[in-house]
Amino acid sequence: MYTVGQSVKRIDADAKVLGTAQFGDDERYPGMLYLKGVYAKYAHAKILSVDTSEAEKMPGVAIVVTAKDIPCEKMIGEIFIDQYVLADDKTRYLGDVVAVVAADTQDQANEAAKHVKVEYEPLPVLSDPRTAIGNEQVINPDYPDNICGGVHALKGDIDKAFAESDVIVESHFETGHVEHAYIEPEAVNAIPNPMRPEVTITGSLQAPYNLRISVHRCLGLPMSQIIIRPSAVGGSFGGKIETAEAMAVRAALVALKTGRPAHYKLTREESITESYKRHPITFDLKLGCDKEGHIKGLKVNALGDSGAYINMSPPVMYKTATLGPGPYRMDALDYDAVAVITNNVHTGSMRGFGTPQAIFAMENTMDMMAAKIGISPLEMRRRNLLQNGDVSPCGHLLDFHEVSIRSVMEKAVKEMDYERKYAEIMEENRDPKRRKRRGLGIATSMRGASIGADGNGFDVSRVLIEVMPDANVHVNIGLVEIGQGLRTAQAEMAAEGMGVPFDRVTMGETDTSRSPVTGACIASRGTMMGGAAIKDACIKIHKIIADACAAVYKKPVDDIVFENDRVRFADMDISFPEAVKACYDRNMTPMAVGTYFVPVTNWDGHTGEPFYTYTYSCHVAEVEVDLDCGTVEVLKMVGCHDPGRAVNPDAVKGQIYGGLTMAEGMALFEDLGLNRKDASLKNRNYENYIIPTAMDVPENVPIIDEHHDPRTAFGGRSMGEPATEPGAGAITCAVNMALGKPGYLTSLPFDLDKVFFAGQELFGEEA
């Protein structure tokens, strides 16, 4: 009986279709206060004074808090502590919150917030990373040149590689801010304990233990008396970490100062103003190949916009530089990725974490090279893909698992019928009068699983599993369900690890007072890292139960096996519940904390083993471009991925379907409308920020190509980020093929205007 590998029903599905699932904004508590933030008027300004007296006198207002009310540290951050929970001396972007009003009703809080008076002295706004570098205006004094970090990945001799190249292609690509666009705006609750200085925080929280640190840092409570219980989370994609944390600290401050529960939700406009985004990155690439198209060297300068706070920028740049080169063989790499502080909205973790942008730039450059050499994009990739025993672009010898990217890509192109379609499209596009032109695009990726060597030694997961006296296996884990189905996958791994049926396992909701501290559900690590911790806990509990059975049954237990709800000795076979009873009868406790940490890899900061293991992916897209309207219709996408072992195949397919669609939005529509004069965002709701609807998405095809990974506990790896990262590259390559010029359009999104004017330029006005 194997539970892992089965598409069991999601354990939260019933509550979600019945409408009973509780999200942060669905919770109500007696005496609850409603909160409203007062946002910065200028993206960069000195705060001269904040006058809350008038607001405090408004009907229903219980309190107005500002930075001065925070008793301890005023800044938070997961790695770099530079984000103000409430703006103190300065505003650094338009999403900074200067004060929070708490009142009996939301309307009262909204009204009173208008009466908080702030005096500013505006400062010059830095909105372009290129001019921010070395600018006399310094946003964060710890970074006097406004550069907040980066990574320079190096392998081999790049000058020699280019000297030996027959063909060189140089290119420039740009991407913009992308919104996570979770359908649930952020909402948190903070409930004070009347018995002691303790607060319980619920809501849309992706990283509960990081939040606990932030509350501890700012409000001074012991960690044991900061209880974080994420509610059902309405989508996150990396987005409900720092913003939701700042909100939760403000709400906890109100709750502790008033003794009343605090309810704090953002409108969509507030959410888009305040929450961090996917990094805009500009790329300058130089790719050198021999005359057959074999890559000799790649040199890239990437400049990322960190926005006002550093957030995850250096680790994002790490993934841009180490994973941006793709799963391609090359003698030399020189990939320098740098992030710059500006007064724009800050940027942080978002599904892909710096790779969708880099893959977009790399794959379009690959197509430019293929055209120059005179081979098809498919052939270009076939000649360069990594295989077993190869060394990765960063210098990692890939001899520890199946380097499946060739198999993955061939399955994807077969499903697309790529070779027949490619010949057909090349032929039909020879007609210069053709106004609707199709194109095909391929993009591949190798994703480092979990955090990577920039977090060497810190990549840990923990779980608490308790086998109850009724033999129910209860799992308490802080890797949060954010919609992807992680809770169900964890339950499947616990059932298999413990050797019991799936319905014997129950999953506790994450509660930091019960689940041990763990690294967060980020970086495509939930399934892989959670699974390894679960396996460790199961092994420890098996030992406890075996020791009890040895004492009760007076039998040797060296070869004891837990399987199919049975516990088998050499000459005896009892049920799992009987074994658990034996354990409790001997006053032993079948409960254990499982711990897993990723082995430290060999990485010197520039070269070596940037990750412990990798997931291989390929997206192929077919599009049709209408030159007269500028529209791009995606006709079909195929996403083929090697998840190691698919713990729940339907959930893996769910990730692929969603990832392909998120990539389509990034490639074709999504634009926040940044105004570089005042660093404001024009498109702050869904009437202007356009994400794909059911009408935009074709009959996409997800494919799973399994090759169990010996480096993971159940053979599986996580699929959150791989599912989206190559997609924008595939679609944009297809659009540029349709336009007949690989690499022609260079900046995301490839929206109506850009495609229309490209059509006019390349093919003239309609005949």
Added chain:
Amino acid sequence: MKQTLSFTLNHKPYTIEADPCDRFLDVLRNDLSLRGTKEGCGVGECGACTIVINSNAVTSCLVLAGQADGADIMTVEGLSETEIGSVLQRCFIENGAVQCGFCTPGMLMSAYALLQHNPNPTREEIKEAIAGNLCRCTGYVPIVNSIEAAVKSLQS
């Protein structure tokens, strides 16, 4: 100013006191504690607050309480008591239409309204019916598959 409003909600008669200018979404969530209906954008673009009024799917953030007077209203909370609703719920679960679940109530209500009007929709008609419901998790294909499966199930 509050007025008396009467309507049928999930097949039960209701008489409440509410300001007719309040958003009906707030009446549902705050006055009636029916919080299965979600708010995602507040401007009628995301569809998370979709309910069915007099057999039509509408975004309740754009409906005023006064407009509910005398109406026949369905929300996600009443769905499982209807044949179409309970089949849709089952098919959503079986076909991967549920991930984070925040768009799910609105998505179900749009599908419910569609199948009331058109018991045999084409795939294209299904996509049109849910075009006003944004989902960021599922990529829509599993949702369309679910509604197709519900159509088949209801016909057999």
